[in-house]
Amino acid sequence: MPASTAVQPRTPPATGAPPRPAARVLRIGTWVSVPVKPRSVVVGVLIGAGLFVTALLTLTLGDLGVPITRLLIPFGAELGAQEEFVLSRLRGPRLAVTLTAGAGLGIAGALFQTVTRNPLGSPDVIGLAAGASAGAAAFGLMWTGIIPLPAGALVGAVVAMVLVYAGTGQGFSSPARMIIVGIGVNAMALAFVQWIITRTTREQATVIAAYLNGSTASRSWDDARLMGLAMLVLLPCTLALSRRLQIADMGDELADALGAGAVRTKVAAVVVAICSATAAVTVVGPVAFVALMAPQIGRRLTRAPGPNIAVAALTGALILAVADLAVQQGPFGVQLPVGILTAGVGGVYLGYLLMKEWKRISV
Amino acid sequence: MTTAAGLSARDVTLAYDARTVIEELSFDVPDAEFTVIVGPNACGKSTLLKALARTLKPVSGEVLLDGRAIGEYRSKAVARRLAMLPQSPIAPEAISVRDLVGRGRYPHQTLLRQWTSADGDAVEHALEATGVAELTDRHVAELSGGQRQRAWIAMVLAQQTEYLLLDEPTTFLDIAHQYEVLDLCSRLHAAGRTVVAVLHDLNQAARYATHLVCMKDGAILAQGRPDEIMTSELIHAAFGMDCRIITDPESGSPMVIPRHTRELARR
Known part of the structure; x- marks a missing residue:
């Protein structure tokens, strides 16, 4: 035996303060027990309140707004014809689409950023949104009548992701390569869109x-139902994945050792992210930067490690809802698409992120 | 020869893509020992450890756990019996020591039962056993190298496995922290775990191992108790270096003293 016998077991240090509870645990009966971070819950509730206020403002502001007193009367109460039209045709479905698509983009961003381990990993940067545009343009303008526009967007997004997967040479396992190849695919897809537009009539x-x-x-x-259905399917998938993603966040080898299957987890996350982003892009078009910003802002608010899926979804919904409220009520003219506003704001944010990354690398 | 119980590699050939590192190697992990694997760079010692931890799939041959191919078990079931700390694990951004250690409980948890009192107890125990109990609320990023390594070991300890595999646990640490981590491994072995570690330092290996394995070019040159197998011939065969073996005055274990090369001796 070596001299390890000389080693005395270390006594635990005596600290004055009582130990903090390991984690608050949400229990339902004996078969559900899920750890909960109080701060994340508070953040979630606050963002939820923000969503509620934004939704109210969206429905009540402006010439066509439904007065808040009428809005809060239970449904079926005497609404005028105009109010009925605004709620059920104009702003109601628009609000529902905005909230669900924002959530979908937030989820996609959170998943991409976790898998690529990079704050810039988002469907915008790696070419998914541009691919969807290219698909929509191709099947909407060139080969019309084969498949509907949303299906075209889906095809475009999937083709873009296949190109990224093949282009890296290592699938989705190398974050740096994924972003570099993604930027290339993004540029190709945008060029393709421009080419198609030059071939079509102005109208x-x-x-x-x-x-x-x-x-x-x-x-x-119909758009709202499509997006809502997508969220209904994808949100539980994502929440089920998020635990394995937390483990995969510690490196492939450790994830495999812990039984979380690194590659399987990453592929599943990328597939769910692609589905979620594609659903959103199909319904509202490639709204820029929401997927990039939402998880980042969520993470700064919760200060919790891991993908923080639920908070990212809520934040995405809030960003898009606020942007949409701004384009509806702001001094931009009537027809400003919300994507132009998010691109403007998000561009500044992207610059800030790049500067931060640059400083981190060069220090 | 083959026992039904335990962890072993049977005729494994291990490769990274096209580069074969180990060909048809068999190795039984001795139960309840502190096994240390040494050898020159690129001899395949980490590769063998990865195969035993089933994070690298053999090209041919198989790794057996209790006589059954390790791939036949559910991955989480294996993770309840065998823990592996890789050479460079990644600490997630903004994670506290307690949360990091808690992640070692993953193989014991299910989707609905994500945290039970057993998890809490295992984490507390692991925090105390590794001496990081006073650091639980600190961020892993702000710890010193030695503290961080102890936090990682606490994480694999919280897994509560009978096997503990450590890939170069002392790399990047200063000498005091290296011995601190090795003392910790030794205590874990004394508490009943089977520990397998890859180490670079031959003297540390000889001092702490109860079973020493010396590899070269993907094969095992010798294995056994350090004081029985550690000879200048073995060191020369493995590393191509002339040395004397003396007795470590502190521990009584064999100690490698490299010979002066001629040019230096002449000065």
Whole structure:
């Protein structure tokens, strides 16, 4: 035996303060027990309150706004014809689409950023949104009538992601390569869109232009139902994945050792992120930077490690809802697509992020 | 020869893409020992450890756990019996020591039962056993190298496994922290765990191992108790270096003293 016998077991240090509870645990009966971070819950509730206020403002402000006193009367109460129209045709479905699409983009961003381990990893940067635009443009303007526009967007997004997957040579396992290849795919897709637009008539191009910027204007309950259904399926998938993602966040080898299957987890997360972003992009077009900003802002608010899926979804919904309220009531003119506003604000934010990354690397 | 119980590699060939590192190697992890694997760079010692931890799949041959191929078990079931700390794990951004250690409980948890009192007890125990109990609320990023490594070991300890595999746990640490981590490993072994570690320092290996394995070019040159196998011939065969073996005055274990090369001796 070596001299390790000389080693005395260390006694635990005596600290005056009582130990803090390991984690608050939410229990339902004996078969559900989930740890909860109080700060994250508070943040979630506050963002939820923000969403409620934004939704109220969206429905009540402006010439067509429904007075708040009438709005809060239970449904079926005497609404005028105009109010009925505003709620059920104009602003109601638009609000529902905005909230669900914002949440979808937030989820996609949170998943992409966790998997790529990079704050810049988002469907915008790696070419998914541009791919969806290219698909929508191709099937909406060039090969019309084969499949509907949203299906075209789906095809475009999937093709873009396949190109990124193949282009890295290592699938989705190398974050740096994914972003570099993604920027290339993004540029290719945008060039493709421009090429198609040059081949089409001005009227057609104008119609698709609003879609390509990302717009929530004149959306129907069908759009809202599609996006809502997507969220209904994807949100539970994402929440189920988020635990394994936390483990995968510690490196592939450790994730495999802990039984979380690094590659399987990453692929599942990327697939869910692509579905979520594609659903959103299909309904509102490639609204820029929401997916990039939402998880970042959520993380700064909660200060919790991990993907923080729920907070990212709420934040995404809030960002898009506020932006949409701004384009509806702000001094931008009537037709400004919401994507132009988020691109303007998000561009500044992207610059800030790049500067931060740059400083971090060069220190 | 083959026992039904325990962890072993049977004729494994291990490769990274096209580069074969180990060919048809068999190795039984001795139960309840502190095994240390040494060898020159690129001899395949970390590769063998990865195969035993089933994070690297053999090209041929198999790794057996209790006589069954390790791949036949559910991955989480294996993770309840065998923990592995890789050479460079990644600490998630803004994670506290307690949360990091808590993640070691993953294989014991299910989607609905994500945290039970057993998890809390295991984390507390791991925090105290590794001496990081006073650091629980600190962020991992702000710890010193030695503290951080102890926090990582606490994480694999919280897994509550009988096997503990450590890939170069002392790399990047200063000498005091290296011995601190090795003392910790030794205590964990004394408490009944089977520990397998890859180390670079031969004297540390000889001092702490109860079973020493010396590898070269993907094969095992010798294995056994350090004082039985550690000879100048073995060191020369493995590392191509001339040395004397003396007795460590502190621990009584063999100690490698490299010979002066001729040019230096002449000065």
